Amino acid sequence: MQSPVFSKQPGSIVYPLDAVEKNREVMFSCEAQGKPPTLYRWKLNGTVISVKSGGSHYSLSGGNLRISHLNKDHDAGTYQCLASNSFGTIVSREASLTFAYLENFKTHRRNSVSVREGQGVVLLCGPPPHSGDLMFSWIFNEYPSFVKQDHRRFVSQETGNLYIAKVESSDVGNYTCVVTNTVTKTRVQGPPTPLVLRSDGVMGEYEPKIEVQFPELVHGAKGSTMKLECFALGNPVPSISWRRVDSAPFARKVDTRKVSGVLEIPYFQQEDAATYECVAENSRGLNTVKGKLSFYAPPHLIEKPEDIQKSIDDSLVWECKATGKPKPSYRWMKNGENLESTEERVQVANGALSISRLTLADVGMYQCVAGNKHGEVYSNAELRVIAVAPDFGLNQLRSQTLVKEGGDVLIECKPRMSPWGVISWRKTAEPLRESNR
Structure with missing residues (x-):
C-alpha cells in the first residue's frame, strides 16, 4: 500500500x-x-x-x-x-x-525620412501583433544586404528600431525591418522606409543624445543572461562606455571587449545586482543614464515535511522552509484543496503546520506550497492517524511488589491505546473505588 x-x-x-x-x-x-x-x-x-x-x-x-x-x-x-x-x-x-505567433505587417507605405548629413536618425520598426520572443534586423535597399551594426549604427532588440548616430551620404536608401519569431521560426518584412538627405546644409556638431536606454529598474532572474541596451545620437559619433555606480569592477564573465551598445551579464547572480551607468561621450560633451539591476530567485525548498503516522489525540508539527527572493510565502493543501481551517487546533505560521488533538478526519495527503511572484514549489507528505486498542505489552504491571506494612505504594498503569480510554482497577475480583483512607 x-x-x-x-x-x-x-x-x-x-x-x-x-x-x-x-x-x-x-x-x-x-x-x-x-x-x-x-x-x-x-x-x-x-x-x-x-x-x-x-x-x-x-x-x-x-x-x-x-x-x-x-x-x-x-x-x-x-x-x-x-x-x-x-x-x-x-x-x-x-x-x-x-x-x-507572428502576424504580417500592414502593407501600407511608409513616408520617407528626411535628415541633414551629420544628423542622427531613428527609423521605427513597429512590429506586427505577435506572441513569443522576437529578433530584429534591417535590410538596406535589397536582400541580402543587411545593416551591419557598429559604433555608428545600432538595432535595438527591445524595440526593433534602427538608430544611426550620425548620417552619412552613403546611408541614403530604403530600409526594411525584418522580424523573426524565435519560437515559430517565421519571418516577416515591413514596408520599406526611404531615408533621404535634406539639401539645406550639413548638421553641425552637437553633444550626445541618448535615444536607447534601459529602465530605471530591471529584474534579473538567477542564472539568466541580462542585456542592457544603450545608444546615443551625436556629432561626432559618441563612444559608449559602462560602469557600476558602486565602483566595483565588472565580473570576469562580462566580456568588456564586446561592450558597446549592449552590456551583457551572463549567469546573473546576487553579486551582479547593482546600479549601472551608461556614458555616451564625444568632443561636444557627454550624457549618462542609470538603471538598477535587481536580483530575484524562484522558491527552492530546503526543509520538507515527511510522511508520518500518529495516534488519535496526538499532536502534529510539520516544518516547511524555502529560500527565494523575494522571501517566499507559504500555504498548505489537503487532498488537492487549500487548507483553510476554522478550527483553532489547526494552525499555519511561517510555513509550519500544526494540528493538535488529531482525529481520523485529519488523515490524508498534505502539500506545502512555497511561492513568490516568480514561481511556486510543492512538497508532499502523508498523514496517517491510527486507533490502537489498549495494550500492556510495553508497560506491564509488575507481578509482585514488596511494601512495608503501613507504608504507601504506587502501582502505575500505563497501557498504550488511542484514543485514551477509561481505566479501572480491581482487587482480586472486586472493583476498587476511591476512598479517603
Missing part, C-alpha cells in the same frame, strides 16, 4: 501557431506511483476539466492530458494534474500553455 507520489509532472508548453497541421494537439505529462493504482484529474485555471472518452477535445492516456484541435482563445492558461488513491490526493506544479 502506497500513497500517490509523482514520478512525472507537467512542464510549460509554448505552441507555435504557425505550424501547418490539420489536427493541432499537445500533451501534458503526468505520472504518479501508488497502491491502489492512481486515478487522475486535470484542472485548467483552477477548474476541473471534463475529460470524456473517444474523440473529445480533452483525453487521458494514463495520467497524460492530450488536447486536440487547439484553440488559443480557450486552451491557453495554467494546467495542473491531480493524482488520487485511497490515501488521498496530490496536485502537481503548475504548467502553462501559451501560443506563439
Whole structure:
C-alpha cells in the first residue's frame, strides 16, 4: 500500500501557431506511483476539466492530458494534474500553455525620412501583433544586404528600431525591418522606409543624445543572461562606455571587449545586482543614464515535511522552509484543496503546520506550497492517524511488589491505546473505588 507520489509532472508548453497541421494537439505529462493504482484529474485555471472518452477535445492516456484541435482563445492558461488513491490526493506544479505567433505587417507605405548629413536618425520598426520572443534586423535597399551594426549604427532588440548616430551620404536608401519569431521560426518584412538627405546644409556638431536606454529598474532572474541596451545620437559619433555606480569592477564573465551598445551579464547572480551607468561621450560633451539591476530567485525548498503516522489525540508539527527572493510565502493543501481551517487546533505560521488533538478526519495527503511572484514549489507528505486498542505489552504491571506494612505504594498503569480510554482497577475480583483512607 502506497500513497500517490509523482514520478512525472507537467512542464510549460509554448505552441507555435504557425505550424501547418490539420489536427493541432499537445500533451501534458503526468505520472504518479501508488497502491491502489492512481486515478487522475486535470484542472485548467483552477477548474476541473471534463475529460470524456473517444474523440473529445480533452483525453487521458494514463495520467497524460492530450488536447486536440487547439484553440488559443480557450486552451491557453495554467494546467495542473491531480493524482488520487485511497490515501488521498496530490496536485502537481503548475504548467502553462501559451501560443506563439507572428502576424504580417500592414502593407501600407511608409513616408520617407528626411535628415541633414551629420544628423542622427531613428527609423521605427513597429512590429506586427505577435506572441513569443522576437529578433530584429534591417535590410538596406535589397536582400541580402543587411545593416551591419557598429559604433555608428545600432538595432535595438527591445524595440526593433534602427538608430544611426550620425548620417552619412552613403546611408541614403530604403530600409526594411525584418522580424523573426524565435519560437515559430517565421519571418516577416515591413514596408520599406526611404531615408533621404535634406539639401539645406550639413548638421553641425552637437553633444550626445541618448535615444536607447534601459529602465530605471530591471529584474534579473538567477542564472539568466541580462542585456542592457544603450545608444546615443551625436556629432561626432559618441563612444559608449559602462560602469557600476558602486565602483566595483565588472565580473570576469562580462566580456568588456564586446561592450558597446549592449552590456551583457551572463549567469546573473546576487553579486551582479547593482546600479549601472551608461556614458555616451564625444568632443561636444557627454550624457549618462542609470538603471538598477535587481536580483530575484524562484522558491527552492530546503526543509520538507515527511510522511508520518500518529495516534488519535496526538499532536502534529510539520516544518516547511524555502529560500527565494523575494522571501517566499507559504500555504498548505489537503487532498488537492487549500487548507483553510476554522478550527483553532489547526494552525499555519511561517510555513509550519500544526494540528493538535488529531482525529481520523485529519488523515490524508498534505502539500506545502512555497511561492513568490516568480514561481511556486510543492512538497508532499502523508498523514496517517491510527486507533490502537489498549495494550500492556510495553508497560506491564509488575507481578509482585514488596511494601512495608503501613507504608504507601504506587502501582502505575500505563497501557498504550488511542484514543485514551477509561481505566479501572480491581482487587482480586472486586472493583476498587476511591476512598479517603
